[in-house]
Amino acid sequence: MNKRLYKLESIVTGKIMLIFTSLVAVYMLLSTICTVASNSTSTDSAFIMKTIFVLISALIIILAGFAMIKRLYNLLFTDEGLMRLSFPVKNHEHLNSNLKYAATRLGIMLIIFFTGLSISDAVVKNRVERWGVGNLYSSFLDIYTGNGLSSPVAKTVLTIVILIIAFAVIAANIYLSFVFTLTVSSRICGKYNILRKKGVIFIAGIVMYNIHLLIAELFTRIEYSYSEWLAFGRGYDLFGPDCTLLSAIDRPVINILIYGVTAVLMYRISANIMDKKLNI
């Protein structure tokens, strides 16, 4: 049945997602053409072209994310929910299909986006400052230099794997924060028959934003404590060569753990509300 819901998502949001994906692809092509054309004359214009590409693509991807969140809003807060929630499926399957469809479509857009960035980085090489993947990749390679990992292939694979997982977990966490805000708001509105739903969503959104700030602060503190423990507990110098590799890796790993655990928690609570406590 989940496949049917997924198919329904693709029927309903297919057109708008195709438009968003096409826009990112078109901007990628335009940006690459402009970067190549401007490469021979001015490095500044190449950088400006890439900046415009990054900003517009990021905006389109964010809008696409909001289009998918809007589907969930419609399910929980509009009359459409009266129809969709009477489908013979468990309520949380609506959430699953929304998440899967959003992950697939936003994933495709991000692949196109990063491909565009990589092409641009390859074209301009070291003549201008790099954006995105190229920039992060270089930073990681610099950190690895002179440390435990000697194989360039191992360093590259490790960097890319950690970066992709960290990026995906943070993106999922942000998306699930919206999902969580909507399901909790829906629960509050349904339970107490609150008609001014937007006010409840707004307040829940502010609360969620503050929870995010707390998580970020917790993340920084854990990372700092961990580094201190490594540095002094084992007698390592915090900025010394022995600790450098761990410092490069521990940040994304702790990042993945904290944002991953909170994302899973938010998903579980949202699914539970939808299955057992939803009042439409």
Add this chain to the structure above:
Amino acid sequence: MSTLVECKSLSHSYGKKKALDDINLTICSGRIVGLFGPNGSGKTTLIKKLTGMIHDESGSIVICGNPVGERSKALVSYSPDRVVFNAGSKVSDLLDMYELMYEDFDRVCAEENLKKLNIEKEEYVGKLSKGNAEKIQILLTMSRKSALFILDEPFNGVDPVAKESIIKIMLGCVPEDSSLLISTHQIRDVEQVLDEAVFIKEGKILFHRSVEEIRSETGRSLSETYMEEFR
């Protein structure tokens, strides 16, 4: 006649306000049942409980031996008290959606009824009149081969001619062993087709009896009895 729906000690509150208070209700198969009561009496809350739109609180509901959940939803065909389709959808999109989501949806029957009502499949829901949009919602609901059909205020804001078409669709589509639960304020329009009536007030069932019994015992029509009870 077998028991189709069994509600036991059903309660529900919105904050401090009790919408349903210890409801016990049994609906047998093959019956057309009217659910009547003034605004705020708990009709829609009861229907939402039956369709699984509302959870928690106390009591239990069993539909064809299944507690409310994905299995019971497959057996219940529900039309809400307002048109819930996206204005940007075409009628054909709705047919596709019902066909995709409900295994018991009879597309041939739905398309035949559409033709009878002179509604084009390529028409957008947003461009339809209120009556026609309502008719399509009822038509799609009734084109399933469900055990229980639930219609919440099916005549909301529709003219007498549209009302007549909706009743024809309703009666023409219900299989013999299925039941139909209709919640409406327009008792006169459905009185002739009902087998049973449930009167509900302030979250409690006042009575649940056959329409014949009510008529013979009170000597009044159902609508007159309603006026008497709730005046």
